Amino acid sequence: MDVVLQSRSSNNMAAEQEEEAELRRGPWTVDEDLTLINYISDHGEGRWNALARAAGLRRTGKSCRLRWLNYLRPDVKRGNFTADEQLLILDLHSRWGNRWSKIAQHLPGRTDNEIKNYWRTRVQKHAKQLNCDVGSPTFKDAMRYLWMPRLVERIHAAATTATGGEPSIGDTSCASGVTLMATAVATATACPENNSPASAVTSRSASSGSITSELCGDEKNLHVHGNDDKTTSGGDWPMQDVDQEFWAMHMQIQPDDGGLFQDHELSGWVQGFSDVGVSADNLWSLEDIWKMQ
DNA sequence: AACTGTTCCAACCGCCTCGGG
DNA sequence: GCCCGAGGCGGTTGGAACAGT
Numbered sequence: 001m002d003v004v005l006q007s008r009s010s011n012n013m014a015a016e017q018e019e020e021a022e023l024r025r026g027p028w029t030v031d032e033d034l035t036l037i038n039y040i041s042d043h044g045e046g047r048w049n050a051l052a053r054a055a056g057l058r059r060t061g062k063s064c065r066l067r068w069l070n071y072l073r074p075d076v077k078r079g080n081f082t083a084d085e086q087l088l089i090l091d092l093h094s095r096w097g098n099r100w101s102k103i104a105q106h107l108p109g110r111t112d113n114e115i116k117n118y119w120r121t122r123v124q125k126h127a128k129q130l131n132c133d134v135g136s137p138t139f140k141d142a143m144r145y146l147w148m149p150r151l152v153e154r155i156h157a158a159a160t161t162a163t164g165g166e167p168s169i170g171d172t173s174c175a176s177g178v179t180l181m182a183t184a185v186a187t188a189t190a191c192p193e194n195n196s197p198a199s200a201v202t203s204r205s206a207s208s209g210s211i212t213s214e215l216c217g218d219e220k221n222l223h224v225h226g227n228d229d230k231t232t233s234g235g236d237w238p239m240q241d242v243d244q245e246f247w248a249m250h251m252q253i254q255p256d257d258g259g260l261f262q263d264h265e266l267s268g269w270v271q272g273f274s275d276v277g278v279s280a281d282n283l284w285s286l287e288d289i290w291k292m293q
Numbered sequence: 294a295a296c297t298g299t300t301c302c303a304a305c306c307g308c309c310t311c312g313g314g
Numbered sequence: 315g316c317c318c319g320a321g322g323c324g325g326t327t328g329g330a331a332c333a334g335t
Binding site for chain 1: 319320321322323324325326328329
Binding site: 025026027028060062063066067070071113114117120121122125 | 300301302303304305306
């Protein structure tokens with residue numbers, strides 16, 4: 001009996017090892033991609049292990065799922081993150097932390113993997129250069145008071161240029177970017193600990209997708225739908241541009257220059273700010289964002 | 294042109310949760 | 315209640331592409 005069991009066990013192990021050895025790893029080939037796409041278009045997705053076998057792919061189910069979700073899905077959006085998306089990521093990350101899939105749900109066409117990579121390569125790079133942790137109050141302040149407002153500013157400028165007029169809240173021509181961004185910044189600034197009640201509501205017209213965001217609420221209160229209209233959001237902003245703006249702003253800010261950021265305590269991050277002694281509670285409202293514009 | 298360092302991202306890994314038996 | 319497989323998630327890594335010297 002023991003011999004039989006042992007024999008079966010070793011047979012199973014051998015089969016597993018054989019199967020393991022047959023499994024492919026590493027980059028996907030065009031043929032594999034086509035096989036997966038064709039199979040899913042015929043049979044649908046799900047049951048990934050069975051799918052991988054049935055499709056004749058020598059890949060694990062996990063690998064197939066990942067390839068499909070992160071790369072082959074028809075609605076996957078590629079290329080640089082728009083300023084809209086960047087600020088939304090900053091905002092949502094400030095609420096939820098490294099909940100990438102949750103954040104990705106609010107960025108149509110973007111995958112959790114892509115957002116995660118963005119965060120690690122771009123955002124964490126800034127933190128490293130500042131010699132602080134991304135989770136530190138210093139870096140959060142830098143995001144809230146410098147990076148995010150700057151994104152709003154740039155989006156607004158692009159929208160204004162595109163439409164030749166002063167935007168207003170609810171104005172479809174600029175609402176997708178500016179309103180959302182104002183929302184995001186207002187969220188980050190008005191609710192620094194992410195637990196304050198909602199104080200502002202914004203909306204975006206259906207023509208450019210719709211956003212209804214009740215600030216500082218839980219995820220049930222924030223909905224992002226529809227397309228991502230780059231023409232109304234100011235178009236693609238290569239991250240490098242934003243980085244340059246970020247650092248340009250960083251270098252410009254002085255505590256006594258009468259600038260936009262003078263009333264905020266940045267806890268030692270911007271040279272001289274520690275001397276200002278202003279209260280961190282003195283935060284922006286949505287109205288202030290618009291005054292800023 | 295050759296080499297080195299850096300950046301970026303696709304893919305993998307391990308862990309966790311959930312549902313069915 | 316327990317076990318097991320599938321799916322999902324966040325963290326990490328390998329290597330191609332690019333930039334700088």
